Amino acid sequence: MRCKDLTPFMVMDIVRDASKYEDAIHFEIGQPDLPPSPKVLKTLEKNLNKAAYTQSKGLEELRGKIAKHYEKEYGVSVDTSQIFLTPGTSGAFIMAYALTLSSGDILGLSDPSYPCYKNVARVLDIEPLFLPISKESSYELRKEDIKGKNIKAIQISSPANPTGNIYGKNGLKELIKGCKEEGISFISDELYHGLTYEKRAHSALEFDDELYVINGFSKYFCMPGFRLGWIIVPKQKLKEAEILAQNLFICPPTLSQYAALEAFDEEYLSFVRDTFRKRRDYLFEALSEFFTIDAKPEGAFYLWADISKYSNDSALFAKELLEKIHVAATPGVDFGIKDGKKYMRFAYTKEISHMREGVDRLRQYLSLK
Amino acid sequence: MRCKDLTPFMVMDIVRDASKYEDAIHFEIGQPDLPPSPKVLKTLEKNLNKAAYTQSKGLEELRGKIAKHYEKEYGVSVDTSQIFLTPGTSGAFIMAYALTLSSGDILGLSDPSYPCYKNVARVLDIEPLFLPISKESSYELRKEDIKGKNIKAIQISSPANPTGNIYGKNGLKELIKGCKEEGISFISDELYHGLTYEKRAHSALEFDDELYVINGFSKYFCMPGFRLGWIIVPKQKLKEAEILAQNLFICPPTLSQYAALEAFDEEYLSFVRDTFRKRRDYLFEALSEFFTIDAKPEGAFYLWADISKYSNDSALFAKELLEKIHVAATPGVDFGIKDGKKYMRFAYTKEISHMREGVDRLRQYLSLK
Numbered sequence: 141m142r143c144k145d146l147t148p149f150m151v152m153d154i155v156r157d158a159s160k161y162e163d164a165i166h167f168e169i170g171q172p173d174l175p176p177s178p179k180v181l182k183t184l185e186k187n188l189n190k191a192a193y194t195q196s197k198g199l200e201e202l203r204g205k206i207a208k209h210y211e212k213e214y215g216v217s218v219d220t221s222q223i224f225l226t227p228g229t230s231g232a233f234i235m236a237y238a239l240t241l242s243s244g245d246i247l248g249l250s251d252p253s254y255p256c257y258k259n260v261a262r263v264l265d266i267e268p269l270f271l272p273i274s275k276e277s278s279y280e281l282r283k284e285d286i287k288g289k290n291i292k293a294i295q296i297s298s299p300a301n302p303t304g305n306i307y308g309k310n311g312l313k314e315l316i317k318g319c320k321e322e323g324i325s326f327i328s329d330e331l332y333h334g335l336t337y338e339k340r341a342h343s344a345l346e347f348d349d350e351l352y353v354i355n356g357f358s359k360y361f362c363m364p365g366f367r368l369g370w371i372i373v374p375k376q377k378l379k380e381a382e383i384l385a386q387n388l389f390i391c392p393p394t395l396s397q398y399a400a401l402e403a404f405d406e407e408y409l410s411f412v413r414d415t416f417r418k419r420r421d422y423l424f425e426a427l428s429e430f431f432t433i434d435a436k437p438e439g440a441f442y443l444w445a446d447i448s449k450y451s452n453d454s455a456l457f458a459k460e461l462l463e464k465i466h467v468a469a470t471p472g473v474d475f476g477i478k479d480g481k482k483y484m485r486f487a488y489t490k491e492i493s494h495m496r497e498g499v500d501r502l503r504q505y506l507s508l509k
Numbered sequence: 510m511r512c513k514d515l516t517p518f519m520v521m522d523i524v525r526d527a528s529k530y531e532d533a534i535h536f537e538i539g540q541p542d543l544p545p546s547p548k549v550l551k552t553l554e555k556n557l558n559k560a561a562y563t564q565s566k567g568l569e570e571l572r573g574k575i576a577k578h579y580e581k582e583y584g585v586s587v588d589t590s591q592i593f594l595t596p597g598t599s600g601a602f603i604m605a606y607a608l609t610l611s612s613g614d615i616l617g618l619s620d621p622s623y624p625c626y627k628n629v630a631r632v633l634d635i636e637p638l639f640l641p642i643s644k645e646s647s648y649e650l651r652k653e654d655i656k657g658k659n660i661k662a663i664q665i666s667s668p669a670n671p672t673g674n675i676y677g678k679n680g681l682k683e684l685i686k687g688c689k690e691e692g693i694s695f696i697s698d699e700l701y702h703g704l705t706y707e708k709r710a711h712s713a714l715e716f717d718d719e720l721y722v723i724n725g726f727s728k729y730f731c732m733p734g735f736r737l738g739w740i741i742v743p744k745q746k747l748k749e750a751e752i753l754a755q756n757l758f759i760c761p762p763t764l765s766q767y768a769a770l771e772a773f774d775e776e777y778l779s780f781v782r783d784t785f786r787k788r789r790d791y792l793f794e795a796l797s798e799f800f801t802i803d804a805k806p807e808g809a810f811y812l813w814a815d816i817s818k819y820s821n822d823s824a825l826f827a828k829e830l831l832e833k834i835h836v837a838a839t840p841g842v843d844f845g846i847k848d849g850k851k852y853m854r855f856a857y858t859k860e861i862s863h864m865r866e867g868v869d870r871l872r873q874y875l876s877l878k
Contacts, residue, residue: 142611142633149755152565176560188553191545191734196521227596227736230758234603234632242511243612243634259756263603264511265612265634365560365763367596367736386518387628389599393762394734 146259150474151485154458158468165498167469167486170301171364172441174412179402180363187398196385198225198370199397205404206370213333214343222372224385225392229331229369232354233260233295235384239377240293240325240352241266248286248294250279252444252476252483254301254329272478275434279305283318293325298341299332302475302485303444304420304437306341313347326351331369332440334360334409337417339438350374357396359440361403362412366396416441419488419495426499427486430506441488444472448482450509458484465501515628519843520854523827527837534867536838536855539670540733541810543781548771549732556767565754567594567739568766574773575739582702583712591741593754594761598700598738601723602629602664604753608746609662609694609721610635617655617663619648621813621845621852623670623698641847644803648674652687662694667710668701671844671854672813673789673806675710682716695720700738701809703729703778706786708807719743726765728809730772731781735765785810788857788864795868796855799875810857813841817851819878827853834870 151168158164175181197203203220210218226232233256241247243265249257251270258268269291273279279300286294296315298307307315319326328344330353344351356369373381385391423443424436431445451457454471461467472483488495520537527533544550566572572589579587595601602625610616612634618626620639627637638660642648648669655663665684667676676684688695697713699722713720725738742750754760792812793805800814820826823840830836841852857864 142607143749143753146749146752146756148752149565152755152759156564171562175558181557184557185554188550189544191732193540193733195525196518227600227762228759230756231596234757238511238632256756256759259752263607263753263757264632363560364562365760367758367760367762380512380515383515383517383628384512384632386521387515387599387625388603388632389736390521390597390625391734391736393596393736393765395764396762 142263142265145262147255149255149259151470154462154468154470158462161466164466164468165494165501166490167467167495167498169487169489171489172359172362172412173490174362174415176361176363176399177403177405177408179405179408180399183402184395184399187395190394190398192394194391194394194397196382196389196391197223198392202397202401205401209404210343210345214346216343216345218345218372219375221378222375224371224373224381225397226369226371226385227389227392228358228367229329229354229356230256230260231389231392232356232369232371233257234264234388235371235381236295236327236352236354237261237264237266238384239373239380240327245292246290248289248291248324250281250296250300251478252302252472252480254297255474257295270477278308278311279303279435280307280311281315283314286318286324287322291324293327294319295327295329297329297331299336299439301332301440302442303435304440304442305435306336306339306438309342312342312344316344316347316351320348328353330355331359335413335416335441336439337420341439345372357400357403360409360412361400363396363400363403366393366399368392368396368400416488419492422492423486423488423495426495430502443486443488445484445486446482447484450506452481454481454484465505467498467501511632511634514631516624518624518628520839523831523837523839527831530835533835533837534863534870535859536836536864536867538856538858540858541728541731541781542859543731543784545730545732545768546772546774546777548774548777549768552771553764553768556764559763559767561763563760563763563766565751565758565760566592567761571766571770574770578773579712579714583715585712585714587714587741588744590747591744593740593742593750594766595738595740595754596758596761597727597736598698598723598725599625599629600758600761601725601738601740602626603633603757604740604750605696605721605723606630606633606635607753608742608749609696614661615659617658617660617693619650619665619669620847621671621841621849623666624843626664639846647677647680648672648804649676649680650684652683655687655693656691660693662696663688664696664698666698666700668705668808670701670809671811672804673809673811674804675705675708675807678711681711681713685713685716685720689717697722699724700728704782704785704810705808706789710808714741726769726772729778729781730769732765732769732772735762735768737761737765737769785857788861791861792855792857792864795864799871812855812857814853814855815851816853819875821850823850823853834874836867836870
């Protein structure tokens with residue numbers, strides 16, 4: 141059965157358990173607490189009567205805005221026909237895997253990486269293969285990691301969940317080249333682009349156009365509940381991709397598409413970026429007091445912390461912190477095999493005052509251990 | 510490759526092609542032209558600030574309303590924990606198939622039936638097996654149709670797309686019983702419930718609770734673009750279903766869920782039903798002038814018309830009607846193998862005055878053939 145190896149997306153279980161405590165401190169939540177741009181809400185108000193299906197690939201106007209975004213941000217030219225709006229990036233993963241992998245094929249994933257990758261793959265009877273990354277390789281996969289393993293596609297994310305790492309220009313370029321040499325399809329999850337604090341994140345499209353780029357409105361654009369992502373597919377896959385979108389989704393949510401027409405609001409987005417940069421600076425320093433954090437995150441809104449000083453079972457430790465001091469964070473076992481039990485993910489998606497209370501509770505509790 | 514046998518969802522292609530003609534008559538569109546209840550729009554307005562994820566299975570309050578709907582409409586008791594809100598019924602199909610079928614397993618489908626069933630199955634590497642239905646069996650599958658064919662699950666729809674047929678109480682009960690005897694999982698697509706004009710549609714849940722019932726807000730509730738469906742799963746599948754929903758969807762669109770809280774508006778819904786009943790009465794009589802329509806549809810908003818007097822290739826005939834007289838309808842080949850080339854689907858989702866213009870064009874054009 142395709143479901144037998146599925147693992148719960150633990151963070152959703154923790155979100156549920158944490159909701160039982162009124163005074164819970166939330167380091168578990170992988171979504172911004174900031175609202176969407178006021179312009180998004182205003183355009184939504186004007187379009188409340190849009191109740192019909194759209195084209196399967198989504199509104200032409202919105203795909204045009206996304207194409208412009210690629211031109212402006214990365215200097216790459218994407219045809220609007222290559223852009224498919226999807227029900228969240230979740231829908232985009234299903235499309236990417238269905239377009240590149242047959243049953244039994246191997247999908248290479250970083251260890252650690254976003255938990256849903258492996259599970260969506262398993263639902264499609266695709267075998268996830270975990271490729272360990274670490275501080276030594278700047279949390280990047282290298283050519284040599286993917287060779288000779290019968291891998292048919294790899295998926296990376298940059299900035300990465302859970303480490304916050306951003307692939308360097310050269311590392312990304314070489315990995316894409318290596319995949320091409322080996323005949324491995326390349327899937328680039330760029331959902332945290334924009335949430336980058338010092339160095340720029342490169343789009344995989346800067347280096348090749350026969351690959352799959354996934355992004356969406358849930359993080360940087362602060363529109364998680366709108367469930368709107370997109371995938372850019374190579375030109376030779378357009379017909380197949382359209383058939384998939386028609387059959388799997390009919391179309392993405394219509395109201396969300398109209399709302400997103402105003403999402404590229406530069407001024408608001410730089411406020412979003414600044415807010416998360418400050419939070420990162422605070423939490424990185426604060427948590428470094430108790431945990432070993434291998435590297436300061438360069439993007440996204442997560443810290444990947446080594447908790448092995450206190451426990452060798454992150455799932456138990458997460459449960460303990462939640463029950464004893466009502467501090468919620470996500471155990472590393474959700475993300476990887478190699479170090480999953482030694483690490484936990486702390487999201488900085490709440491205000492600094494809220495996080496400070498959590499840090500105070502951790503200080504008091506851990507000092508007794 | 511899992512995509513190699515996929516067929517386009519033709520109606521979406523025709524919708525696109527028809528949009529080129531300003532004066533097109535639309536018999537192709539599978540969505541109501543009526544807006545959602547005014548109450549839906551009012552509650553939406555009040556909840557524009559709801560931008561966060563919800564629980565993976567959706568808002569407890571909405572699932573509670575759905576559970577009450579089953580109590581009231583069918584006298585069956587459903588626990589809210591069994592109800593999963595999904596991104597359209599499309600998401601519900603993926604869940605149902607993933608929960609019941611492994612790669613290579615056989616899914617039994619009526620011929621004709623909704624085109625996406627077979628394609629979603631193929632994406633999951635499931636084999637669709639078409640089981641012909643006809644006027645002689647009241648367009649119902651019977652026990653004997655499913656025996657000895659190594660079928661692992663069947664999916665039916667009632668009222669059916671494209672025939673408009675409703676399973677009789679006894680036929681449905683016996684088919685469910687037959688599936689149970691053969692160890693075949695039963696998936697009941699009840700999306701057109703409510704759009705029933707004389708006889709009542711029974712929910713499969715009235716006869717057994719170890720089966721899968723799918724419904725949603727796109728048709729009767731006139732909310733297609735909201736992309737909100739639901740699936741009711743057997744109690745022993747709750748954990749697996751929750752993991753699937755977490756990983757495949759994160760959650761259904763949040764705004765759509767808040768909007769749907771007011772969707773069960775009896776007064777408005779009976780206006781919707783009356784409107785479509787009148788349209789059916791008009792179009793059935795009008796099209797009977799040219800085509801052979803085996804049976805007056807009992808529900809949904811489609812007519813399944815035998816066009817073999819004029820053509821033995823419904824795809825070509827659809828193209829001809831669209832190009833010559835700008836009348837759009839869906840070729841039967843989208844829905845089935847057996848009679849697909851001889852039949853076309855006409856949707857009565859537009860006002861009678863609009864349909865009358867189409868009928869006039871058909872009369873003039875077909876009289877010359």
